[in-house]
Amino acid sequence: MDLYGATAEDFAQVKVKNSRHGLQNPNARYRKESAIEDVLASPVVSDPLRQLDICATSDGAAALIVASKSFAEKHLGSLEGVPSVRAISTVTPQYPQHLPELPDIATDSTAVVAAPERVFKDQILDAAYAEAGIGPEDVSLAEVYDLSTALELDWYEHLGLCPKGEGEQLLRSGATTIGGRVPVNPSGGLACFGEAIPAQAIAQVCELTWQLKGQATGRQVEGAKVGVTANQGLFGHGSSVIVAR
Template identity: 40%
Template sequence: MSTRSYIAGVGMTRFEKPESRDWQYWDMAREAGSQALADAGVSYQDVRQVPVGYCFQSSAAGQRAVYGLGLTGVPVYNVNNNCATGATALMMARQFVEGGLSDCVLALGFEKMRKGALGGGADGGDFALSPVARHYGVMAAAHGFEKSPPTAQLFGNAAREHMERHGTTEAQLAAVAAKNHRHSARNPRAQFQDVYTTDEILDARTVHRPLTKLQCSPTSDGAAAVVVVSERFAAERGLRERAVEIAGQAMTTDTADSFASGSCIDVVGRPMSRAAARQAYDASGLGIEDVDVIELHDCFSINELLTYEALGMCADGESGELVESGATTYGGRWVVNPSGGLISKGHPLGATGLAQVAELVWQLRGEAGERQVTGARVGLAHNIGLGGAAVVTLLRKD
């Protein structure tokens, strides 16, 4: 018998350039986890299950990460779903609560990364062994395989296809990054707080044409945490006033649609995102027209445009015009990535999805400071990982 689930507390470290701070993953996990527990007004002794997300640490790192919060013996689950890891941990927490298994669950995500671009995820550089080998194969058949970072190739080629099909311009791609860098200037937890013009973004070093460095998310260190509770627990503890409801959530993985067209646009996940959005809308009774603020997975600028289309914010091919119109920033129809997004806030893989939700909770509570979206009541988080998984979460504040 299901029950409604609420986010009672959130926490997040500052996202930082790898090796810029002398800390270990358990230090950042303790910082974010402690913040979330304090924000919820509960102790670790109240927590009954802990899904912990990360991609680059050793097996059972989740246990070591939470031992700094308490040694209570509760189940700890180690979660790895590529870049969608954080949202996957949140989904597990929600399912534990809505399924009636636990009244208070802590979802935690962290990453301690190395400097430089991400590799292809294959042992010894053998891409045939990579979990995304099929994705690379589709790309190579259409575009070849070059020496630039492989993930940047996937998304860069998706951008080229979008430009060829729809007339999307390099300036429109750069406008995504300019917007998100501008937003991050108001976020003290963001890895970067520098503001760039569209021309400066276009003039930056090319990573894989047409994407420049300032249109690509960086490697990052950091952690985020979310406390999910049942409606009963929130009422008994007096948490309901500040709690934010998880109104709907869905995860999808690749289907034949990801590969059948031979297009990098589909390979990088637009069909997954579209399906997850549709399911989350159905589960919540909400639609994109109800949403005020969005945190979406802008790992590269093109992915923000593709996600506009997948979420139903515009028709396919119209996303470049949408960002150029100002509809996705302050004063527009939606505010997308007020945190600065992955491009400027940073992207520690295991923490990203939970950090998106933390930002939305602050927005819906009216606690986002200079970033506050006026009157925000409904938020949407979109977290995607190649391989693949797409998670869309709708949050609502009464």
């Protein structure tokens, strides 16, 4: 907020966007639209984040069937237009960044050893894009780990959807809502599902598959061809999957 001018209203707008998306998702646990005023009126949990800026914990499950190309052709016939996984990336923070993004803490090794040039969130997407042979400009939609509204804005930049420090501008432009240039969390994200580890990462791939097959009724991203996920776990271990048709 100090560096780039993000506001509490920007964070709240992420919640508003995702709650609106989730209204149309029959799999969402929380299907209630929030207004900016609702978010700003909710209790402060850790300044500047309020209760409605943070996803709830949840139980949940998700499943995928993964098959070889030959098996899929045998059972589906032509694979033209059928979504397929183009990249899978997993990254662990590089030494000395064991506790990511905790500068000036006595236990942070970066106090005495220089941090990596690219933080692990960048590395996750760098590896995925390289494997798929595409770039951020090719992405039609994204499903990201929105543990908080602020974290979703952070992912915009790591995904390469905008330059560093311009996540809020991308949000304000409407680009990340359904109907915009690159919708983010058309499923409603964890704001509407709650955090169900590790089901959330699989659920992201499910949503991309439905979107690319044109089966996301009510929340469909029209003409979607490429989708990317971004997920993060304990101590910064992260993953990304790219699905394309």
